[in-house]
Amino acid sequence: MSLNAPVVAEAAPVRVAGSYRRMASLFFANRLAVTGLVILAVLLLFCFLGPLIHHTDQTHTNLTGATLAPGTQGHLLGTDDVGHDVLGRLMIGGQTSLEIGIAAGLLATLIGTIWGAVSGYAGGWVDAVMMRVVDAGIAIPALFLLLVTATILRPTVPVQILIIGCVSWLVPARLVRAEALSLRSRDYVQAMKAMGGSHHRAVLRHIIPNAIGTVVVNATFQVADAILLIAYVSFLGLGVPPPKTDWGGMLSKGISYTYDGYWWLIFPAGIAIVLVVCAFNAIGDGLRDSFEVRLEGR
Amino acid sequence: MTRFLAKRFGQAVVVIFFVTVIVFLLLHSVPGGPAHGILGPKASPQAIAEFNRVHGFDKSLLQQYWAYLDELFHGDLGQSYTLNQSVASLIGQRIPKTLVLTGMSTLLALVIAIPLGVWQARRRKGLTDYAVTTVVFVGYATPVFFLALVLVIVFTQKLPILPAQAPQTQSIAGLFADSRALILPVLAGTFATVAAFSRYMRSAVLDNLAEDYVRTARAKGASERRVVWLHIMRNSLTPIIAMLGYYLPVLFSGALVIESVFNYPGMGLLFWNAAQTSDYPILLGAVLVIALATVIGSLLADVLQAFVDPRVRGAIK
Numbered sequence: 001m002s003l004n005a006p007v008v009a010e011a012a013p014v015r016v017a018g019s020y021r022r023m024a025s026l027f028f029a030n031r032l033a034v035t036g037l038v039i040l041a042v043l044l045l046f047c048f049l050g051p052l053i054h055h056t057d058q059t060h061t062n063l064t065g066a067t068l069a070p071g072t073q074g075h076l077l078g079t080d081d082v083g084h085d086v087l088g089r090l091m092i093g094g095q096t097s098l099e100i101g102i103a104a105g106l107l108a109t110l111i112g113t114i115w116g117a118v119s120g121y122a123g124g125w126v127d128a129v130m131m132r133v134v135d136a137g138i139a140i141p142a143l144f145l146l147l148v149t150a151t152i153l154r155p156t157v158p159v160q161i162l163i164i165g166c167v168s169w170l171v172p173a174r175l176v177r178a179e180a181l182s183l184r185s186r187d188y189v190q191a192m193k194a195m196g197g198s199h200h201r202a203v204l205r206h207i208i209p210n211a212i213g214t215v216v217v218n219a220t221f222q223v224a225d226a227i228l229l230i231a232y233v234s235f236l237g238l239g240v241p242p243p244k245t246d247w248g249g250m251l252s253k254g255i256s257y258t259y260d261g262y263w264w265l266i267f268p269a270g271i272a273i274v275l276v277v278c279a280f281n282a283i284g285d286g287l288r289d290s291f292e293v294r295l296e297g298r
Numbered sequence: 299m300t301r302f303l304a305k306r307f308g309q310a311v312v313v314i315f316f317v318t319v320i321v322f323l324l325l326h327s328v329p330g331g332p333a334h335g336i337l338g339p340k341a342s343p344q345a346i347a348e349f350n351r352v353h354g355f356d357k358s359l360l361q362q363y364w365a366y367l368d369e370l371f372h373g374d375l376g377q378s379y380t381l382n383q384s385v386a387s388l389i390g391q392r393i394p395k396t397l398v399l400t401g402m403s404t405l406l407a408l409v410i411a412i413p414l415g416v417w418q419a420r421r422r423k424g425l426t427d428y429a430v431t432t433v434v435f436v437g438y439a440t441p442v443f444f445l446a447l448v449l450v451i452v453f454t455q456k457l458p459i460l461p462a463q464a465p466q467t468q469s470i471a472g473l474f475a476d477s478r479a480l481i482l483p484v485l486a487g488t489f490a491t492v493a494a495f496s497r498y499m500r501s502a503v504l505d506n507l508a509e510d511y512v513r514t515a516r517a518k519g520a521s522e523r524r525v526v527w528l529h530i531m532r533n534s535l536t537p538i539i540a541m542l543g544y545y546l547p548v549l550f551s552g553a554l555v556i557e558s559v560f561n562y563p564g565m566g567l568l569f570w571n572a573a574q575t576s577d578y579p580i581l582l583g584a585v586l587v588i589a590l591a592t593v594i595g596s597l598l599a600d601v602l603q604a605f606v607d608p609r610v611r612g613a614i615k
Contacts, residue, residue, distance in 0.1 A: 132309065136316035139592040140585055141547035143554060145324075147573045148581050152328060228441055232555060235443045236570060251444060255559075258450060266451075270444035277439035 026290035033286020039279040043272070047094035056088025059243045070264050078264040081253060089250060090268050096246035098276070100160050100230045105223030107165030112172030113215050117207045119173070120180025121199070131177065134170050142167045143232055150238035157240060160233075164226050172218045179211040213291035220284035224277045231273050247273045302604060310597045317589040321582050322366050326359070328578050375586070376579035378572075385583035389565060393587070394470055396564035399556070400549045402480070403487030404542075411492045412538070415499025416531060422504065430496075437493035442552050446486040446559040453482060464562035483560045487552050494548075498541055502534035509533075536607040543599025546592045 027033055061082035070078040070086075077086035119130035142164075149163050180203075183189060189206050208215070231248030233239050239249045247269040254265030337345055350356045354365055369376070375385035414430065421427045454462040464483050465476035474480075506512065507530065515525045550566070557566035565584060572580035 129312075132312045133316055135309070135313040135593070136320060136589070138544070139313065139317055139547065139589040139596075140320065141551045141554075141588060141592075143551040144569065144581075144585050144588065147569070148324060148578075148585065151573055151576045151578075151581070224439070228439075231441050232443070232551070235441070236555070236558060236573070238573065248441070251441075251447070255443075255447060258447065259455070261455075263451070266444075266447055270441070270447070273441055273444065274436060274439045278435055281435060281439060 023290040027286045030286040030289055032282045033289075036279040036282030036286070039275055040283065043094065043276055043279070044098065047091050047098060050091040051088065054085075054088055054091070056085040058084055058088055058092050077268055078262075080250070080265055081257065086250075086264055086268060089245065090247075090272060093245045093247050093250050093269065094272060094276075096157060096240055096244060097227055097230060097248070097273070100157060100164065100246070101227030101276075102223050103161045104164035104168070104226040104230070105219060107161060108169040108222050108226065109172050109215060109219040110169075111165065112169035112174075112218075113176050113208060113211070114203075115169065116173040116176030116178075117180045117203050117211065120177040121184045121203050121207050123181070123184065127177070127181075131174075134173050137167070137170045142229060146229065146233050147236060147238055150233060155233070155238060155240060157244070160230060160240065164229055168222060168226060168229065172215065172222065175214050175218055176208075176211050179214055180207045183207050183210050217284055217288045217291060220280050220287060224280035224284070227273065227277055227280070299604070303601065306597060306600055310593050313593050314590060317586065317593065318367060318370065319363070321586045321589070322363050324585075325366075325578060325582050326362075370586075375583035378580050379577045380572075380575050381577070381580075385579045388568060388580060389583055389587055391468075392563065392565040392568045395562070396550075396553050396557070396566060398470060399480075399483055399562060399564055400487060400553050403484045404491055404549060406484065407488045407491035407495060408538075410488070411495035412499050412531075412535070414492070415496040416503050416526060416534070418496065418500045419503035419507065420526060434493045434496055437489055438497075440490070442486060442490055442555045443559055445489055446482070446556060449482050449486055450559075462560070464557075464560040466561070466563065468563075483556050483562050486556050486559070487549075490552060491545075491549070494545070495538065495541070498538055499534060502537050503530055506530045506533050533607075536603050539606070540599045540603045543592075543596035546595045547588065550588045550591075 061084070062079075063082065070076060072078065077090070080086055080089060115130065115134070119127045119134075122130075145167050146163060153159050153163070155163075184202070184207065189202055192202060192206065230239070230246060231251070234246050234248030235252045237252060239246055239252075250269040251266060251273075254262065254269065257265050337349055341349075347356075354362065357365075373386055375389070377384055378388060381388060418427050418430050450462050453460040460481055461479045462482070463479060465479045503526075511533075512525060512530060515529050516522075520529075553564060554566035554569055556562065557564045558570045561567065565587075568580060569584045571577075572584070
């Protein structure tokens with residue numbers, strides 16, 4: 001165990017009627033978090049409902065209408081190097097980025113929560129071995145691992161979700177393990193075991209629900225990180241195959257035209273990534289505040 | 299102390315063992331295996347079988363893993379498929395350049411981030427704190443490649459004062475001979491690290507501000523400047539030291555992206571090129587080297603922290 005493991009709050013969270021409402025009011029009192037939520041909502045609407053209003057052909061190429069400047073022929077953000085409307089491309093690229101990011105972030109949280117809860121609950125040498133596996137995983141940078149796997153498997157959307165989910169569960173595993181370690185010696189867990197409850201029940205009904213604050217807060221950060229990770233992989237040329245694309249992939253194509261001054265091939269996608277990652281991080285910060293106050297308020 | 303060192307060292311050895319298992323298993327999930335890589339995609343089944351027999355790839359997984367470990371102990375990381383050179387020598391040539399890049403940008407980042415974090419913590423919840431926090435948030439959310447592109451557009455096109463390509467050279471001295479070309483790659487690496495470390499520093503200082511020793515120092519009449527920059531600063535630095543060890547994978551990932559954007563001849567570029575050509579020995583050799591560096595780095599950071607900080611030393615006795 002490293003020396004800088006997070007210190008776990010000692011007070012047990014007790015659910016009281018209205019506690020969710022209080023958490024919600026605390027969350028909404030955090031202006032940064034609310035801004036994040038609004039940005040995220042706007043981006044989700046833009047990516048998933050936008051194409052219904054703004055019809056564009058994102059499959060066929062049109063070389064006669066390539067690299068048009070923004071504003072020409074009804075292309076609000078211009079067209080890219082093969083004639084796709086950039087605004088429309090931003091929408092479908094965003095769908096890929098968000099789908100992979102959210103699904104992979106949730107998958108990573110799920111794996112990490114179960115791993116950490118089992119490890120912390122079991123304790124002893126099982127815990128020691130499981131945590132050394134986590135240390136080994138942390139030592140291998142996810143980006144490097146992703147590039148290796150992208151050369152082995154064809155990087156379709158489900159494959160990307162699975163791989164990113166499987167390489168980024170290590171941080172939640174550590175956090176949940178630290179909580180489980182303190183939760184397992186609590187009286188109610190001991191009492192349940194004395195009454196003949198199984199380990200299975202202890203982990204699923206007592207350890208994980210009581211660590212839920214940590215899990216939820218971390219999940220938002222996981223999604224933010226997954227969106228960045230997928231952008232990096234696509235930027236390095238090993239993302240989803242065309243005609244599909246994502247924000248990182250759009251930027252990757254744009255880099256070839258840096259010296260032609262085609263700024264609309266670089267900035268919209270780049271800013272979209274920054275916005276969505278900021279939004280998720282701000283939401284996570286807000287959630288952390290509301291969960292922490294709930295713990296301290298008892 | 300000896301017990302702590304022995305235990306921590308033992309843990310590092312176990313972690314390294316798991317790392318080698320992961321890398322070995324990855325090497326084995328490569329389609330076609332090494333025979334395909336070296337003999338080419340059109341090799342006949344007989345040639346592949348012969349190759350596998352000669353190199354021991356027909357043995358059991360356990361025996362192969364043992365042979366792999368044996369090679370590792372002798373510093374043999376295998377042979378590149380495409381560059382006709384041993385992976386160990388390729389990485390050996392490239393790694394010093396990557397260290398120059400990451401070392402300079404991390405140093406610069408710490409020089410900025412540490413005072414920034416202290417400064418922010420003292421103005422907590424003030425307007426400047428919020429402003430800097432917003433910038434840090436955006437900095438953290440900006441992919442390194444996007445930042446690098448923005449730097450290239452600003453400093454090579456709008457204001458053509460810097461070259462867009464990193465120094466193209468084989469030697470370390472050559473890197474510094476063309477030092478102007480180093481500026482953009484180093485800056486790109488600095489930004490994200492400043493964002494992360496100023497955040498750590500800010501919360502470390504905030505924690506320390508509430509400590510008893512701060513009150514004591516103030517009660518004894520120490521000036522606020524002395525309290526903050528001498529007492530609190532020193533005590534806040536230990537978590538930063540510990541973080542640096544764990545931050546190595548992030549630094550290497552950043553180097554991978556920066557080197558591919560600026561065509562910087564380091565290990566990241568080697569890795570990226572190997573990913574394009576599916577040169578698995580290079581890919582997995584590099585992964586192994588980075589993972590080892592991280593394990594050793596975090597071990598050193600923990601040990602250093604134990605030596606520097608009497609509170610940590612007390613906790614492990």
